[in-house]
Amino acid sequence: xxxxxxxxxxxxxxxxxxxxxxxxxxxxxxxxxxxxxxxxxxxxxxxxxxxxxxxxxxxxxxxxxxxxxxxxxxxxxxxxxxxxxxxxxxxxxxxxxxxxxxxxxxxxxxxxxxxxxxxxxxxxxxxxxxxxxxxxxxxxxxxxxxxxxxxxxxxxxxxxxxxxxxxxxxxxxxxxxxxxxxxxxxxxxxxxxxxxxxxxxxxxxxxxxxxxxxxxxxxxxxxxxxxxxxxxxxxxxxxxxxxxxxxxxxxxxxxxxxxxxxxxxxxxxxxxxxxxxxxxxxxxxxxxxxxxxxxxxxxxxxxxxxxxxxxxxxxxxxxxxxxxxxxxxxxxxxxxxxxxxxxxxxxx
Amino acid sequence: xxxxxxxxxxxxxxxxxxxxxxxxxxxxxxxxxxxxxxxxxxxxxxxxxxxxxxxxxxxxxxxxxxxxxxxxxxxxxxxxxxxxxxxxxxxxxxxxxxxxxxxxxxxxxxxxxxxxxxxxxxxxxxxxxxxxxxxxxxxxxxxxxxxxxxxxxxxxxxxxxxxxxxxxxxxxxxxxxxxxxxxxxxxxxxxxxxxxxxxxxxxxxxxxxxxxxxxxxxxxxxxxxxxxxxxxxxxxxxxxxxxxxxxxxxxxxxxxxxxxxxxxxxxxxxxxxxxxxxxxxxxxxxxxxxxxxxxxxxxxxxxxxxxxxxxxxxxxxxxxxxxxxxxxxxxxxxxxxxxxxxxxxxxx
DNA sequence: GTGAAAGCGCTAACAC
DNA sequence: GTGTTAGCGCTTTCAC
Numbered sequence: 001x002x003x004x005x006x007x008x009x010x011x012x013x014x015x016x017x018x019x020x021x022x023x024x025x026x027x028x029x030x031x032x033x034x035x036x037x038x039x040x041x042x043x044x045x046x047x048x049x050x051x052x053x054x055x056x057x058x059x060x061x062x063x064x065x066x067x068x069x070x071x072x073x074x075x076x077x078x079x080x081x082x083x084x085x086x087x088x089x090x091x092x093x094x095x096x097x098x099x100x101x102x103x104x105x106x107x108x109x110x111x112x113x114x115x116x117x118x119x120x121x122x123x124x125x126x127x128x129x130x131x132x133x134x135x136x137x138x139x140x141x142x143x144x145x146x147x148x149x150x151x152x153x154x155x156x157x158x159x160x161x162x163x164x165x166x167x168x169x170x171x172x173x174x175x176x177x178x179x180x181x182x183x184x185x186x187x188x189x190x191x192x193x194x195x196x197x198x199x200x201x202x203x204x205x206x207x208x209x210x211x212x213x214x215x216x217x218x219x220x221x222x223x224x225x226x227x228x229x230x231x232x233x234x235x236x237x238x239x240x241x242x243x244x245x246x247x248x249x250x251x252x253x254x255x256x257x258x259x260x261x262x263x264x265x266x267x268x269x270x271x272x273x274x275x276x277x278x279x280x281x282x283x284x285x286x287x288x289x290x291x292x293x294x295x296x297x298x299x300x301x302x303x304x305x306x307x308x309x310x311x312x313x314x315x316x317x318x319x320x321x322x323x324x325x326x327x328x329x330x331x332x333x334x335x336x337x338x339x340x341x342x343x344x345x346x347x348x
Numbered sequence: 349x350x351x352x353x354x355x356x357x358x359x360x361x362x363x364x365x366x367x368x369x370x371x372x373x374x375x376x377x378x379x380x381x382x383x384x385x386x387x388x389x390x391x392x393x394x395x396x397x398x399x400x401x402x403x404x405x406x407x408x409x410x411x412x413x414x415x416x417x418x419x420x421x422x423x424x425x426x427x428x429x430x431x432x433x434x435x436x437x438x439x440x441x442x443x444x445x446x447x448x449x450x451x452x453x454x455x456x457x458x459x460x461x462x463x464x465x466x467x468x469x470x471x472x473x474x475x476x477x478x479x480x481x482x483x484x485x486x487x488x489x490x491x492x493x494x495x496x497x498x499x500x501x502x503x504x505x506x507x508x509x510x511x512x513x514x515x516x517x518x519x520x521x522x523x524x525x526x527x528x529x530x531x532x533x534x535x536x537x538x539x540x541x542x543x544x545x546x547x548x549x550x551x552x553x554x555x556x557x558x559x560x561x562x563x564x565x566x567x568x569x570x571x572x573x574x575x576x577x578x579x580x581x582x583x584x585x586x587x588x589x590x591x592x593x594x595x596x597x598x599x600x601x602x603x604x605x606x607x608x609x610x611x612x613x614x615x616x617x618x619x620x621x622x623x624x625x626x627x628x629x630x631x632x633x634x635x636x637x638x639x640x641x642x643x644x645x646x647x648x649x650x651x652x653x654x655x656x657x658x659x660x661x662x663x664x665x666x667x668x669x670x671x672x673x674x675x676x677x678x679x680x681x682x683x684x685x686x687x688x689x690x691x692x693x694x695x696x
Numbered sequence: 697g698t699g700a701a702a703g704c705g706c707t708a709a710c711a712c
Numbered sequence: 713g714t715g716t717t718a719g720c721g722c723t724t725t726c727a728c
Contacts, residue, residue: 003407003721005720005721005722006721006722006723007721007722015698015699016698016699016700017699017700017721017722017723018698018699018700018701018723018724019697019698019699021722021723021724022697022698022723024722024723025723027723027724028697028698028724029697030697030698031697031698034697034698046491048459048462048463049463049721049722050404050463050465050720050721050722051463051464051465051722052400052403052404052409052464052465052720052721052722053404053704053720053721053722053723054721054722054723055400055704055722056398056400056401056404056703056704056705056706056720056721056722056723057703057704057721057722057723057724058704058722058723059704061400063443063464071419071425071428071429071432072422072425072426072429072633074420074422076425077419077420077424077425078420080419080444080446081419081420081446084419084444084446093443093445093457093460093461093464094443094444094445095411095441095442095443095444096428096432096442096443096444097441097442098428098429098432109441111396112441113441114396115396115397115398115399116399116400116411116441117398117399117400143394230633230636230637259637262639263637263639266639285420285578286634286637288578289578289607289611289634289637289638290637290638290639291610291611291614291638291639351705353704353705353706354705354706354707355705355706363714363715364714364715364716365705365706365707365715365716366707366708366714366715366716366717367713367714367715368706369706369707369708370707370713370714372706372707373707375707375708376708376713376714377713378713378714379713379714382713382714397705397706398704398705398706400704400705400706401704401705401706401707401720402705402706402707403706403720404704404705404706404707404720404721404722405705405706405707405708405719405720406706406707406720407720
């Protein structure tokens with residue numbers, strides 16, 4: 001029952017523990033015959049060296065912590081998948097920390113990850129998406145990053161120069177807005193996210209800029225920031241439809257809200273895209289799961305995770321690497337957007 | 349830059365390391381004044397004891413490994429969330445291992461988790477869903493479970509008596525089949541999964557049984573096992589529709605395939621549920637994301653994960669606990685199923 | 697090629 | 713109450 005150790009192996013093989021260690025790590029030449037003898041006993045007992053003891057000496061654990069706000073939002077599993085595939089190839093295992101966007105939980109996990117001596121941390125969501133993150137929250141991360149490599153994905157921290165991997169959110173929103181304008185839409189709303197979130201505000205800013213450039217009016221009442229979930233998407237679309245004048249097209253902050261918006265619109269008897277166009281953001285699996293399939297902005301989620309780990313790996317190995325990796329998003333036109341119709345014609 | 353240790357704290361506080369350890373763990377009375385002095389220095393350096401060294405002694409790491417076949421399938425994040433919430437409350441952190449259903453990768457991760465001395469393992473998917481798991485694969489897990497507590501979720505291993513948490517899949521399939529029969533359907537197909545998977549075969553068996561009990565014909569060509577993804581759902585529904593005679597209702601092995609089936613049917617011009625009824629399985633977020641919303645079988649995913657961790661926790665603490673926790677699934681009737689129409693009447 | 701011994705950072709007897 | 717010391721299981725000089 002007792003855990004078997006290098007000593008047990010050594011004793012049975014009539015060698016010293018150092019020799020066992022040598023065959024284990026191939027760190028110095030060992031006579032072929034002894035090596036075989038040792039290996040046989042290792043196999044016999046299925047001996048696996050204790051990674052804890054090893055890490056205590058090597059100061060490397062082969063683990064990475066990944067902090068996400070909601071693993072239930074398909075965007076994050078997709079990023080995770082990219083990260084994990086890359087990490088596995090490099091010999092890392094992941095601690096997955098779901099914070100539910102709660103800053104306190106983030107702090108907790110940060111502390112745990114540090115205690116557990118992870119080799120690096122990938123940080124998504126929560127405080128790094130705040131338009132104005134409190135100095136205290138920010139400092140906690142920047143301080144930690146002096147001790148453990150940290151890579152932020154799609155976020156940033158004030159007064160810091162963290163390593164970051166991100167999509168150009170503004171560019172994505174620009175693409176989406178242009179697309180709608182080119183389809184002849186003039187009355188375009190923006191739905192979802194939160195005022196305080198940088199990911200939201202960056203998109204809104206781009207949307208407003210493009211609208212102005214095109215000489216189109218931006219109506220404050222058509223910009224609603226009230227959540228990121230499917231449910232909130234429904235609610236916000238409901239609000240929009242309830243107004244005296246409603247837009248002919250809607251930009252959503254992510255696929256979740258877009259799906260909600262689409263559902264609500266259809267339930268209220270609107271046709272998509274004939275009566276109202278909707279565009280999402282993220283290009284998660286969800287966007288092709290529904291009917292009509294969502295026109296959305298692809299973020300290269302998998303690549304985002306993969307790059308984050310690559311950067312982290314370089315940091316861990318103390319290699320020079322770029323501070324910022326920026327991905328250019330692309331618009332994926334599917335079925336939820338269509339040309340503007342003055343009076344929605346009866347179709348089919 | 350050097351990592352600060354209990355010795356550094358002890359020296360600066362003019363006490364011994366044991367005293368530091370005592371205030372750290374509150375494991376023996378310490379004079380209030382010394383305790384304060386020590387605490388001050390700990391705070392000053394933001395000292396956090398090395399969990400590795402701790403675990404080396406305590407033989408507990410406060411980590412659990414969770415093995416899933418595909419974190420991208422919404423079923424698993426939902427289970428994870430339940431597991432994580434429960435685990436966090438009990439002081440555990442999760443290693444998340446995505447195996448992509450690859451048995452070799454499972455073995456790899458099993459080995460890594462053992463090396464890293466996790467306190468327990470939650471196993472989902474892959475080999476534990478095989479109708480006939482090879483002795484070698486099975487043994488690997490049963491052997492491991494003698495050293496580390498393992499809980500299987502929605503699966504089993506031959507010739508073993510593993511701890512398990514599961515939904516009664518047969519009961520779920522029964523519910524779904526009965527529902528369709530009660531709606532007047534006689535021609536019911538079964539789509540998705542794999543022949544070799546127990547989760548599939550249990551459902552199919554129940555479906556066949558209920559059909560026979562109701563005196564309804566089971567047509568072999570209407571039972572198609574070719575995948576678990578949205579894409580495969582589309583393909584299988586495509587096959588079905590291409591047949592000379594097609595069923596009026598379809599049972600799907602999970603929500604993913606059901607979504608695919610619904611999409612394909614609609615694209616082929618069928619109305620749901622007027623022309624064909626579709627039932628999913630799992631009750632993931634996806635089932636309410638689409639239109640029509642999916643009638644499906646709820647598995648209590650969150651609860652499944654939560655229970656798994658509870659059982660695991662008891663095993664870790666060497667408490668007695670039940671071998672099998674069985675959840676009764678429930679049918680959730682939504683919009684994708686409706687009464688049978690001989691000739692689909694024009695509706696709306 | 698191989699072994700003895702020190703030490704990674706901590707906890708836990710055991711003394712005092 | 714507090715300090716000394718021996719490990720936990722491993723790697724790594726440093727001898728031989």
